[in-house]
Amino acid sequence: MKRFYRDVTVEAANGGFCILLDGPAVKKQAIKTQGGRAQIVPTRALATAMAAEWAEQGETIDTARFVFRDMADYAIDVVAPDPAATIAALVGYAGTDTLCYRAFPDEPIAPRQHAQWEPLVEDAEARFSVRFVRVAGVMPRPQPTETIATLAAHLDGHDAFTLAALRNLAGLAASLIVGLAALEPDAPVEALWDAAHLEEHWQAELWGKDAEAEARSARRRADFLAAARFAALARS
Numbered sequence: 001m002k003r004f005y006r007d008v009t010v011e012a013a014n015g016g017f018c019i020l021l022d023g024p025a026v027k028k029q030a031i032k033t034q035g036g037r038a039q040i041v042p043t044r045a046l047a048t049a050m051a052a053e054w055a056e057q058g059e060t061i062d063t064a065r066f067v068f069r070d071m072a073d074y075a076i077d078v079v080a081p082d083p084a085a086t087i088a089a090l091v092g093y094a095g096t097d098t099l100c101y102r103a104f105p106d107e108p109i110a111p112r113q114h115a116q117w118e119p120l121v122e123d124a125e126a127r128f129s130v131r132f133v134r135v136a137g138v139m140p141r142p143q144p145t146e147t148i149a150t151l152a153a154h155l156d157g158h159d160a161f162t163l164a165a166l167r168n169l170a171g172l173a174a175s176l177i178v179g180l181a182a183l184e185p186d187a188p189v190e191a192l193w194d195a196a197h198l199e200e201h202w203q204a205e206l207w208g209k210d211a212e213a214e215a216r217s218a219r220r221r222a223d224f225l226a227a228a229r230f231a232a233l234a235r236s
Contacts, residue, residue: 001061008055009022010047016040019054029068035077035163042161046072046233067226069235075164080230086163091148094174096140097132102178103164104136109202116195124177128154132177151176167229172224182228186205189228190214 011030018030018040030064031054033039041047050068057065079086090198098119103110121132130147155163162183170179173196183190200217205212 003057003059003061008051010051010102013040016042019047019051022076031075033073033173041072042234043236045236049233052229068230071164075160079160079163086167087152090155090170090176091220093170094116094151095143098174100132101135116198120177120181161234162231165227168227172220183231189225
């Protein structure tokens, strides 16, 4: 699609902020979501970052560069109408959380898993007053019903924009524990990504790096960092 606008601005609208496009083919028009709803976000900081995605487009629009727009649209079009569905999907990550599935104690990777993962699990247990079951091996074991219920209640207190970001964070990390940690102010987001992908790094150390796998991991890492920034901007 050819660029059809010249100027991009941010304005207050209905308790939030919207982005407007203006130019030869469109006159001061507020952007709608991909589902046709008013695209109103909670903070000027987030709206400004989304406006930058439009302003930085070239003569031909590259939709892959609309990372924040896509998360905002998902929050408005999908999460807000039915937050319970998103919460149910998120607590599913707690049931099979990567950080809870460890190697057997005599395997070489086990000490590294314990060193990097156990502090994160213990922090989540303390923060949410829950208990996680640690599992040796890959055979699934359910987490306590009380843990899942407590986490679901905690998630129910989040707004649609935070839940949309958390959906990406937890999905990319295969860990709700990591996703929730990434939402914290001043979270070490890059270290959290590395912790969630400890086993990939371990395999690369043992067998060498694969160019395609490295490129794929870099894209996923960028998406993880973007989701954490989106969440921060949505609450700033």
